[in-house]
Amino acid sequence: MSLSKCCDTIPVVDDRAHDVDWSGLFHARGRASDTPGHVAALLGDDAEALVDGYTHLWSATLRREGKAWPATAPTAMLVVELLDNPLLGPDDPSLPDAMLAYLYEVGVAADLGDRAGEIRARVQDRVSELRGWTAEYVSADADGRAQMWQDGKAPGDLVLDQAALACFDLVPVLLRRTLPYLASERVRRRTCAAAAVGSLARHPAAAAQRPELLKQLLTMARASESSHDLATILIAIGSLGGDTRPWLSDPHGGVRVCAALAPDLAGDDTAEQVLVELARSPKAFGKSFGDMAPPLQLQSKWFQDLLKERCTS
Structure with a gap:
């Protein structure tokens, strides 16, 4: 046709x-x-x-x-x-x-x-x-x-x-x-x-909505049963200025990295240490989600640049 x-x-x-x-x-x-x-x-x-x-x-x-x-x-x-x-x-x-x-x-x-x-x-x-x-x-x-x-x-x-x-x-x-x-x-x-x-x-225009949206996203993150979904949601939370610190100690390496990428955590010692570990072994991060690709946001050039900047600073 x-x-x-x-x-x-x-x-x-x-x-x-x-x-x-x-x-x-x-x-x-x-x-x-x-x-x-x-x-x-x-x-x-x-x-x-x-x-x-x-x-x-x-x-x-x-x-x-x-x-x-x-x-x-x-x-x-x-x-x-x-x-x-x-x-x-x-x-x-x-x-x-x-x-x-x-x-x-x-x-x-x-x-x-x-x-x-x-x-x-x-x-x-x-x-x-x-x-x-x-x-x-x-x-x-x-x-x-x-x-x-x-x-x-x-x-x-x-x-x-x-x-x-x-x-x-x-x-x-x-x-x-x-x-x-x-x-x-x-x-x-x-x-x-x-x-x-x-x-x-x-x-x-969404400034007034953001606090309620962050509450909803945090609720979703806490209820998530998949590391891949959790990592994706954490990137969204970080992008909106939410607090992703509780997940910096998550047992899943990919989740820790996505929590550490929150712009508001630039300069945070724990977050920077997570990214130092990523820089030492980037392949481990890629493999951390198994057969799935990393969270969709990380396929965006904006986040790739952020990842490069944060891991080399």
Whole structure:
């Protein structure tokens, strides 16, 4: 089944997809007109189209550097709509989990700290120029697009900052839609939701919610029966400024490391000793979760950089 036919036979992912000028947006491979069809394929029964859609979602609409493309924010809205769709993964519960993991990555891309106001001011001053550059970019072939990135005077970097700002502005909606999954009946889904909340709730608009969210995450951590899930939840707690010290002495090495990575524990003697041990034997950390990959947050460049910085300081 072709993607065009797939989109004709699958219920619309989100009516708001029709309100987005996807042809005026771009992702890693160029014009983003193909993105709604790829996302819709995740709801279908065409195995090949589903794999292509999944691959497109992760490799085209997200940047490896933990940043956004112009297509990222509207794609995130499609993804959050998928979470409530019964056609998503009826025989594969890992698909909704992966959508929550995607929202975690969007939260990382949207984590602008105190830069949001400065980016907004710069974007507002150059809206027409950015629109013109983008129109030229999506109309160019691959060689032309590559050349445009090499032009130091072009506003491409600001276009990408604008894309991150769009994600930043969307985070309150994504967080609200993600929170119910902290109470999912599926353990893995709760864990993936915790990871997503750990990045999304760093947004300034969530400041008032954060204390209650931390209480909920701490309750989940104490009740966790899996070291992998516990480690994932602890990273989320640390990201939101919660106290992970009680787990610095956990018998599981991977759990200790994830507790020690909490930004607020930088300089803490016990946490630093845990990370010194990690630096001495990084393979032991990789093996500590058995056949499972390390917690999903550690696959993000932001956390990889943090891990490198903390282990070598």
